[in-house]
Amino acid sequence: MGRFASTASLYEHLRPPYPSEFFRSVAHKLGLTKQGSLIDLGTGPGLLALGFGPYVGRIVGVDPEPAMLDAARRAAASAGHALTLIEGKVETLSPDIGTFDVVTIGRALHWMDREPTLVRLDRLVARDGAILICASFSATDGSNPWLDGYNDVRRRWSPAKLWEEAGMGTRTHRDLPAFFRGSAFQPTELVTVETSHTISVQDLTRRTLTYSSSSPEALGENADAMLRDVGQHLAPFSRHGAIAETVVSTAQIVKR
Numbered sequence: 001m002g003r004f005a006s007t008a009s010l011y012e013h014l015r016p017p018y019p020s021e022f023f024r025s026v027a028h029k030l031g032l033t034k035q036g037s038l039i040d041l042g043t044g045p046g047l048l049a050l051g052f053g054p055y056v057g058r059i060v061g062v063d064p065e066p067a068m069l070d071a072a073r074r075a076a077a078s079a080g081h082a083l084t085l086i087e088g089k090v091e092t093l094s095p096d097i098g099t100f101d102v103v104t105i106g107r108a109l110h111w112m113d114r115e116p117t118l119v120r121l122d123r124l125v126a127r128d129g130a131i132l133i134c135a136s137f138s139a140t141d142g143s144n145p146w147l148d149g150y151n152d153v154r155r156r157w158s159p160a161k162l163w164e165e166a167g168m169g170t171r172t173h174r175d176l177p178a179f180f181r182g183s184a185f186q187p188t189e190l191v192t193v194e195t196s197h198t199i200s201v202q203d204l205t206r207r208t209l210t211y212s213s214s215s216p217e218a219l220g221e222n223a224d225a226m227l228r229d230v231g232q233h234l235a236p237f238s239r240h241g242a243i244a245e246t247v248v249s250t251a252q253i254v255k256r
Helices: 005-014 020-030 047-051 066-079 114-124 147-157 160-174 176-180 201-210 216-237
Strands: 037-041 058-063 084-087 100-105 125-138 186-200 242-255
Touching (some): 005 066, 005 201, 020 186, 020 242, 037 047, 047 066, 058 066, 066 084, 147 216, 176 242, 201 242
Parallel strands (some): 058 084
Antiparallel strands (some): 125 242, 186 242
16 A cells, blocks of 8 residues: 555545635746646646646646545546546656646655656656646644644654654755756746635544545554544634634746
8 A cells, every 4th residue: 555545535625725826826927828738746636737727738647646546537527627647656757758838746746756856857847848846735824823733743643754754845845946956947936825714623633644644554543543632632723613724825936
């Protein structure tokens, strides 16, 4: 079973959402058209691929986890988008896949082997194309007063090795110039969209199961106990069973 196999059924609905304003803003910034093509690496359930679907003509999603591809396939059918899905990793993509105007990568960059990934990206990105390194997360500026304690509970229950590996994602996103150093690419502009919504305590509690360090596979028989601890922490912050959440969605544009 892959690292995210046990999270596939929950990921799409429980992770901090990318709002429609995010996709619209990024598409406008890049001048995307229906003549364009996009490949989403580490596509998971297809959140980025399908979000940008209305702004490009061809969409391809790549992921090593069959359960995630199944979720993406269902989401594409529900949205009415044609989405070509490939089981695999960027490092092993066939050279004959062609080039794309946009290459999107969500919270997957830190799972990729840097050197072969940079080689493949140089082949994948069209001459005037762009890479988008995207993330959507609960704002850490104090507007989500429940967040620090929430993460503390997750950390207590997560196996230490998995927690450390998951933390690599945040560090990689914070230092993108280091990842692309020595390559043909460099980070240019950052698009940021902040939104607010309400989420049920139950869903925010179950969101913990979508992270690799606190997934059902990682926690095993401890999963229910962690969920109880998270729910107890969130209860004082809730009103009528729901909690307000401020979400920040970002796209770092990377170009030649």
